[in-house]
Amino acid sequence: MTIETDVSFRYDRERTVGGFNDRKDRAHTGAAADVGVMPKNGTKKVSTAYRVIYAVVHFLYPKTAARGIENLPDTPVVYVGNHAQTNGPLVAEFYMPRPRKTWCIGEMMDKNTVAEYAFRDFWSFKPRWQHWFWKIVARLITPLAVCLFNNAECIGVYHDARVMNTFRETIATLEEGKDVVIFPEENVKNNHIVYHFQDGFVSLAKLYKRRTGRDLPFVPMYVCPALKSVYFGKPVYADIKAPADAERARVCDVLSRAITEMAEALPEHTVVPYRNIGRRHYPKNTSGSGKIE
DSSP: OOHHHHHHHHHHHHOOTTSOOSHHHHHHTGGGGGSSOOOTTSOOOOOHHHHHHHHHHHHHSOOOEEEOGGGSOSSOOEEEEOOTTTHHHHHHHHOOSSOEEEEEEGGGGOTTTHHHHHIIIIITTSOGGGHHHHHHHHHHTHHHHHHHHHHSSEEEEOSSTTHHHHHHHHHHHHHTTOEEEEOOBOSSOOOSSOOOBOOGGGGHHHHHHHHHSSOOOEEEEEEEGGGTEEEEOOOBOOOTTSOHHHHHHHHHHHHHHHHHHHHHTSSSOBOOOSSOOOGGGOOBSSTTOSOOO
16 A cells, blocks of 8 residues: 555544544644643633744744745645745745745654754764754754744654644645645755655545545745745646656655755755855855755
């Protein structure tokens, strides 16, 4: 049974309000109970600490213009964008044109896994002699990360059995009329604008079609801090009747090329890459320039 078929089957069989199916699911998400509690009425209770942090960061982060809104269909969409380190999630939180939720790696929502994941993903590429310092930083940011990501409009993303919760909550969000934002890059070189995309999100198309009878639009999104803008391209659709593996690869290729072409068509600027490298290595948007490590 393919991953896509397995997810579809389990979603239809197990879908429940709130996304929890058993005690095991609840135990895995226990860290979220510290902040951002979900009351019985389904309305998320946001902590005061988060409200304060949100206000301060929103005030300090540069105002970002949303461009290409005319490309968005009237139905809910999945935005697929470049991470641009912290810039992508911040733009998603503050400056998206419509209500949305954002995919967030589950390890950054659990106090037991934040430090290890943060060091590995953000700072393990720093010089080895600095690793002791960045490991301390990773531990220090743990309470902040748990507070932020459990209170923000996030959907936890997992790479184990809990992925069923990810898919259920995502489809439920789309059915509510909200958009979903995904940053699928991983630490594998692609080109000077985006890194390679993980392709699991494309399976949402079949689930959404089964639930609603409609095709799911994947909208390419380019986050450009240098120009203080976020750009949206024309939607891309998956062919759910095509072989699953090949179609996931095709959709990711079309989306990554669309983002690259949007970036290259803009005035010359510095691109913020996925990987946390030294600023002197940041590439320019002109084709093939700069250095991606």
